[in-house]
């Protein structure tokens with residue numbers, strides 16, 4: 444038995460998949476032209492598979508903020524938030540996020556992944572129960588695992604299944620935390636948050652909502668699904684990331700519960716890692732300002748999302764349940780999905796290929812994501828590229 448024997452299955456899958464596509468495992472963006480275009484394998488390509496919902500990575504103001512932060516504070520903090528890694532800008536961003544989200548407390552983490560890891564592993568333990576939506580992100584699962592909490596999955600977006608489990612599991616001396624996402628990253632669908640909040644109240648549970656894909660995307664002010672659903676006050680823990688609509692790197696947890704501040708002392712993934720670099724924090728701070736100032740960005744994103752969904756709906760593609768900035772195109776056969784993905788790339792369009800087990804139902808899916816930075820012409824080109832592979836649907 445060698446250490447690497449357990450990787451045999453992965454190795455075999457990689458060998459099978461590489462028969463379908465040479466380029467799948469070595470997509471390199473050789474030159475970044477803009478938020479929506481890059482040179483991939485020598486070809487000018489439209490990027491339709493990023494999480495760059497609002498085009499922030501290439502906004503002049505964000506670039507300037509990041510550059511000034513590097514000049515003023517250097518390239519890295521070389522320390523944990525608990526030691527020398529909390530600069531004034533980390534604290535300012537925490538205040539700005541609290542103000543924006545109408546929450547009393549915010550903790551900024553180095554990534555969104557470590558935000559979930561920190562919060563879940565510290566907040567809940569072996570005596571507690573987490574009820575999580577089956578389609579929740581890996582970081583939510585990993586946080587639960589690190590905390591050793593009892594985890595029960597309910598069927599994706601199935602409130603009846605959640606209720607059944609709450610009835611069975613709730614006991615007076617057990618804490619229950621319900622964990623869901625706002626906009627789900629694979630199918631682009633929303634959590635039924637009002638119904639979930641009603642259950643949370645009925646059973647006296649806590650609620651954590653990961654708004655990674657909905658910050659800046661949903662809600663009149665861009666605060667996410669909880670804002671759109673009118674239930675912000677019922678969300679105990681809001682998780683988010685800077686790596687999508689804010690175009691940077693980092694994560695946060697916001698809460699009205701004062702005790703959340705104690706996590707700073709108790710959470711290993713917070714204490715034992717270096718803090719986000721000044722450039723990342725400054726860029727996220729500027730992007731947050733822009734989100735609040737330019738609601739038209741959100742409108743533009745949704746116009747693009749609706750346009751692509753409408754164009755793709757005219758063909759026999761299996762799409763997600765509703766228009767969304769994340770539009771999955773599902774394939775029951777993996778070789779066909781590869782053929783479609785290759786075809787799109789040859790037509791100058793990059794989308795994400797997602798394979799089981801990362802997909803919700805074992806099918807393969809091509810995950811398109813739109814950006815406010817896409818022009819109408821680019822969205823038309825993405826639709827045309829899909830039309831050229833519609834025989835594979």
Ligand code: PMP
Nearest residue numbers: 554555556580628653655684686
């Ligand atoms: N939560 C969700 C729902 C996500 O989709 C992601 C990123 N894919 C994360 C957390 C992690 O965010 P980050 O990239 O900042 O680590």
